Amino acid sequence: MQKITQISRAQAGEITPQIAHVAKLERMNPEELRAAVAAGRVVIPANIGHRKLVPMGIGRALRTKLNANIGNSTLSSCPSQELEKLESALHWGADTVMDLSTGANIVNIRRAIIEHSPVPVGTVPIYEVLARGEGAEKLTPELILQVMREQAEQGVDYMTIHAGLLRAMIPAARRRKLRIVSRGGAILARYMSERNCENPFYEYFDEILEICARYDVTLSLGDGMRPGCLADASDEAQFAELATLGELVSRSRAAGVQAMVEGPGHIPMNEIEMNMKTERELCDDAPFYVLGPLVTDCAPGYDHITSAIGAALAAYYGAAMICYVTPKEHLGLPNAADVRAGVIAARIAAHAADVGLGKPGARERDDELSEARGAFDWERQFELALDPERARELRAEAIAESERNNAVDHRKSQYCTMCGPDFCSMRISKEL
Amino acid sequence: MQKITQISRAQAGEITPQIAHVAKLERMNPEELRAAVAAGRVVIPANIGHRKLVPMGIGRALRTKLNANIGNSTLSSCPSQELEKLESALHWGADTVMDLSTGANIVNIRRAIIEHSPVPVGTVPIYEVLARGEGAEKLTPELILQVMREQAEQGVDYMTIHAGLLRAMIPAARRRKLRIVSRGGAILARYMSERNCENPFYEYFDEILEICARYDVTLSLGDGMRPGCLADASDEAQFAELATLGELVSRSRAAGVQAMVEGPGHIPMNEIEMNMKTERELCDDAPFYVLGPLVTDCAPGYDHITSAIGAALAAYYGAAMICYVTPKEHLGLPNAADVRAGVIAARIAAHAADVGLGKPGARERDDELSEARGAFDWERQFELALDPERARELRAEAIAESERNNAVDHRKSQYCTMCGPDFCSMRISKEL
Numbered sequence: 001m002q003k004i005t006q007i008s009r010a011q012a013g014e015i016t017p018q019i020a021h022v023a024k025l026e027r028m029n030p031e032e033l034r035a036a037v038a039a040g041r042v043v044i045p046a047n048i049g050h051r052k053l054v055p056m057g058i059g060r061a062l063r064t065k066l067n068a069n070i071g072n073s074t075l076s077s078c079p080s081q082e083l084e085k086l087e088s089a090l091h092w093g094a095d096t097v098m099d100l101s102t103g104a105n106i107v108n109i110r111r112a113i114i115e116h117s118p119v120p121v122g123t124v125p126i127y128e129v130l131a132r133g134e135g136a137e138k139l140t141p142e143l144i145l146q147v148m149r150e151q152a153e154q155g156v157d158y159m160t161i162h163a164g165l166l167r168a169m170i171p172a173a174r175r176r177k178l179r180i181v182s183r184g185g186a187i188l189a190r191y192m193s194e195r196n197c198e199n200p201f202y203e204y205f206d207e208i209l210e211i212c213a214r215y216d217v218t219l220s221l222g223d224g225m226r227p228g229c230l231a232d233a234s235d236e237a238q239f240a241e242l243a244t245l246g247e248l249v250s251r252s253r254a255a256g257v258q259a260m261v262e263g264p265g266h267i268p269m270n271e272i273e274m275n276m277k278t279e280r281e282l283c284d285d286a287p288f289y290v291l292g293p294l295v296t297d298c299a300p301g302y303d304h305i306t307s308a309i310g311a312a313l314a315a316y317y318g319a320a321m322i323c324y325v326t327p328k329e330h331l332g333l334p335n336a337a338d339v340r341a342g343v344i345a346a347r348i349a350a351h352a353a354d355v356g357l358g359k360p361g362a363r364e365r366d367d368e369l370s371e372a373r374g375a376f377d378w379e380r381q382f383e384l385a386l387d388p389e390r391a392r393e394l395r396a397e398a399i400a401e402s403e404r405n406n407a408v409d410h411r412k413s414q415y416c417t418m419c420g421p422d423f424c425s426m427r428i429s430k431e432l
Numbered sequence: 433m434q435k436i437t438q439i440s441r442a443q444a445g446e447i448t449p450q451i452a453h454v455a456k457l458e459r460m461n462p463e464e465l466r467a468a469v470a471a472g473r474v475v476i477p478a479n480i481g482h483r484k485l486v487p488m489g490i491g492r493a494l495r496t497k498l499n500a501n502i503g504n505s506t507l508s509s510c511p512s513q514e515l516e517k518l519e520s521a522l523h524w525g526a527d528t529v530m531d532l533s534t535g536a537n538i539v540n541i542r543r544a545i546i547e548h549s550p551v552p553v554g555t556v557p558i559y560e561v562l563a564r565g566e567g568a569e570k571l572t573p574e575l576i577l578q579v580m581r582e583q584a585e586q587g588v589d590y591m592t593i594h595a596g597l598l599r600a601m602i603p604a605a606r607r608r609k610l611r612i613v614s615r616g617g618a619i620l621a622r623y624m625s626e627r628n629c630e631n632p633f634y635e636y637f638d639e640i641l642e643i644c645a646r647y648d649v650t651l652s653l654g655d656g657m658r659p660g661c662l663a664d665a666s667d668e669a670q671f672a673e674l675a676t677l678g679e680l681v682s683r684s685r686a687a688g689v690q691a692m693v694e695g696p697g698h699i700p701m702n703e704i705e706m707n708m709k710t711e712r713e714l715c716d717d718a719p720f721y722v723l724g725p726l727v728t729d730c731a732p733g734y735d736h737i738t739s740a741i742g743a744a745l746a747a748y749y750g751a752a753m754i755c756y757v758t759p760k761e762h763l764g765l766p767n768a769a770d771v772r773a774g775v776i777a778a779r780i781a782a783h784a785a786d787v788g789l790g791k792p793g794a795r796e797r798d799d800e801l802s803e804a805r806g807a808f809d810w811e812r813q814f815e816l817a818l819d820p821e822r823a824r825e826l827r828a829e830a831i832a833e834s835e836r837n838n839a840v841d842h843r844k845s846q847y848c849t850m851c852g853p854d855f856c857s858m859r860i861s862k863e864l
Contacts (some may be wrong), residue, residue, distance in 0.1 A: 179861035187855035229802035269788030295784035299709035301822035332830020352727035356701030390733035398764020425618035430610035
């Protein structure tokens, strides 16, 4: 078979057009990036059939990326709603999107998303398997491979498979407070328990690698055992699976397939650095793609914030991509407003980590905005803000509330309504 | 003079009723807490005239506390609005409040706040000095001492004074991108520059200590030189002032006055731990009360999140209290909704750090909520949430959106609308 994946071509010494493009974006030496792609420390998810894709890279040495999940559930949502969420995710700055649809019309929703998306599109194929198989009874290796092949043909750039959750690990999950909170993980564990069989994604991993190698689908090795609460963090079940994911990373690379590894979850602050280092060791520095981690369980309604704290720390300690978490996490399916809140919180976390790590150019935007702040150039501050519309809204709100008390026009003022003109420190200290 | 302050009495070996109360709250040995108060590692801001006060303690060994700022500016707000903000701050969980009023009616607003507040009330006396002196021209040592005396008599529990910003440090501030962003600091720097004199709070520090000792006012030694952007972080101006604050901590303790130290500001993630350790060394472990720190400058409209990331790290590395930052930071005066968002974000940060540090009992709430989550006990989850109302609102919203698509009642359901019943991992893995 002709070797067409980014990793194979990089291993053969080629600086692909995608590598060249990403190197430019990341202000990186192309040859250095090629070596990182060849080694598997950076992935460039780029299905050969995804026409509209603008290549991007994921790896610890690059700018921290963020993913936004979209997709319907069996209870709600329709294709146009999903395209609206895609637009929203892109508008607010998602670097990749995952279509997690589990409801009706999966194939058409995905087609529309891939057609419209300039960023890599990821999926979790077992959702479609179940939707098509009408329940876990029909979950067969043949159907899994067929669905993955069809999705690969359709142009999916990366696929999450929970291939590392083995039958032998289930007793450890039973001892947990919340057992298995990954949807794919829970489905597979039930399947293995009921049939007394091994995980089909593990058993047919070679066949899966063949499909991925043909279309350059990047594998996202899912953590079916990610802890769903602080009490279950960093336990035997989690790390047993992670060790297996490390093996699968090796097998992927050997087969010329790009692979990243998914990570937790709910992790207390004191265990985040250890978790990042453990992944790096067990998985030979494969890009780590984390969901959160959420640093507390007790703030439903604000899990975009609990996860922004964890994600900033995770990225600072080496995570390559963070999955956004919206305020609706644990409560319901996010709508477009939740997508916005989730993406911006994740961007703040990713950017803060990049600044802390001194990644090339990361702090330029901060410095420019601070410059504009010192110059009372409100318009420029808004332009440079991660969410210009929100900044404008809040200033307008403050001005309106202030003008209700006195009839002054503050809009172009050399101060904000927080301190007013007489107590504006920046104004005063300019005169020093 | 009779020694009536918590630190003096603790130094004399007394376990005051306040120390006993706080020890119980913090699950700490009273004698151990007495020793910490005597050494100045813990402060219990408790003006002898603040009748309604329920004592609380601030120190690295205790639960991380959070302060919410209220108060009007010269441009907006009125007393009833401020009492509304007080109610809001208390309702959402502020451990102390600061009345930062700079506008009209300062004395009456403060009286109302102290009368209604069971938590310590802090002020920044220079704001009233300026409001009464009609501009910086009238800023005299006599007026400063008079205002501080009157505020102490009124029952203010702690006062921020920028006594460590010395004249010799101003050239270093001039070299900064944003110079001085503390209001009090900027006013004092201008005063010193114009008059060629030293900082009156520094010069009259002994007289200030006398006032504080008489009423047990805790000093909050303000950081007039806190960096206002990442570019100015951890610089010469900041640390020169911090060293002076360390001297003032020693002088306060020697005079039987409780003292804490205020900290930054805007600090990149990689410098937060170092900042916390530097304060501990320079200020002999005086409780560190930090504003943020904000870990990026470029998210106006979301600075409750940029500061939650920094505050979680700061508290994890030893800050004792964090000042909330609202979404309106840098944009305008916060309203009640902003106070709510700011307090909850700060509580998340404080709690995450306490959990990470394994403080006594910190994780119990997380574990209980996770238990309820596993049992699909929605009502119990809401009760345990840091903001029950928000969690309820968001779930109701998700259910309403879902019911628009199909006419099922999901309210008591054993799943959320995020995954729906067939894909609910917790439901599936319960059956394992």
